[in-house]
Amino acid sequence: MFEDIQKRGFQVEFHAHARAILGTDFPQAIAELEAVLSTLSIPIEEIIGSGGGEAKGTQRLRRALAQTHWQKVNFTIEKSINGIRRESISHEVDHVRSFENGTIALEIEWNNKDPFFDRDLENFKRLHAEGAISVGIIVTRGETLQNSLFDLVRRYAQEKALTSVEDLRAIGLNPTRPQQADLTRRMQNGTGFDEAWARNFVQSKYGAATTHWRKLEDRVHRGVGNPCPLLLIGLPVSVVTFGENLDTAAIAEGDEAEI
Template sequence: MTVRPVSAAVPFGALREKGFDVLFLSHARPILEGEFSDALQELERVLGAIELPISEIIGSGGGETQFTQRLRKALAHLGWEKHIFEIGKTIDGVPRESTSHEVDHVKYGSTGVLALEVEWNNKDPFYDRDLENFKRLHAEGAISVGIIITRGRSLQESLWDAVHRFAMERSIDSMEQLTENGVTPTPKQRANILKRVQRVKDPVPLAIAWTDNFVSNKFGQATTHWDKLMHRVERGVGNPCPLLLIGLPASIIAFDAAKVEPMSEEDVVD
């Protein structure tokens, strides 16, 4: 399956100017433009207003990020609410089998249904779950289009620089200062960081050693980001369900001075 970039005339022009990745697959664009134009406008307004403070990138853990919670609440406020689809089969009036499919955000229109999942920072096999779920629901006539919002390519590529900037702006050059800023590496992570910092040959500044460790542990290649999603759809995962895929850009990062909530760096959250 060949994935081609969308043309400049597609919806979400304002988002594309901000660096959002936008991809329509399997006739999703005409379906959405023709039958769900209001829903498209809602999505554009919500996504155009979101901001991701660097303090939340550093401090999120142990559950959904504050950023993800804000996005979910904004969608739910507009009627994009969680729903469990129950699909059953009956033979001569006797139920034979039943399956359920939970989707975090569902929007009902006059002619169909949209299903949306947010994959901010999960293990990348969750894409397989989402896409196969959309495929089954579409095959049963339960949804018209499946939508995934995830970390975009520019955001994934900018995370190291953003985290290092956080360390430099807060003058973090010791483990004590890391702790004062709400970051407590696990014993294993601490040992790996200090091993590079304290080695005799070519020691590494703590800000760099910590940034390397933090980004690889929390936002590594095995987590949900645009390139991993593209690998799935290029293989045809989810096909032929119409899909709208949206990648959040680096431009949403805001370098705030807020206190970081204490966390464990090992946490990978949705």
């Protein structure tokens, strides 16, 4: 199960019998997810251009899931006493797929603040308790991707010969005054521009307090979301590509213009 994407470096982790449930009742879901994830790629320009928001590669992942009927659903749970409604709670999930044997909910957390994991896991827990879903799935940045972001960004800076703030502006990035001050401070200590900018960018946009594998795993191992069966998928560094000749277009069209 998921052997092909694991060979590519994807992290795959099952909790609370999710492996048995998916393998027995949802083979079609496994096939659809493997097909979509196996073709995922994110050019480095899109990681830079996203400004820390959702890269266009993950937007393509969302569209590919939607095309295979993993649609956004707003679950509404209403409780009443003697026919009088006392409580109504809504839970929106970005990707939901219903099958003959049940329903699966999936969230992609590319780069939110890490408390979004608490929201997702608690939503899954409540929906599972109410019988609305059979399994919850979370896709996020894996360990190899998170740990390699500095090297990836520095490599991009070196290949594009970025040596100044003016070079950043030329590719559509707009460093704030505090960011420029941080770059100056780092370079005064003898650090090259490529390294100073890469560290500034990664710490600002993809830092430890954002959604990535370790933050998700910490919560699940503490029991957040339990007893909902869970599948965790970590995107590997291998999804990041160089040399696709996107030039600066992906950066200029990014969600944010800051570095």
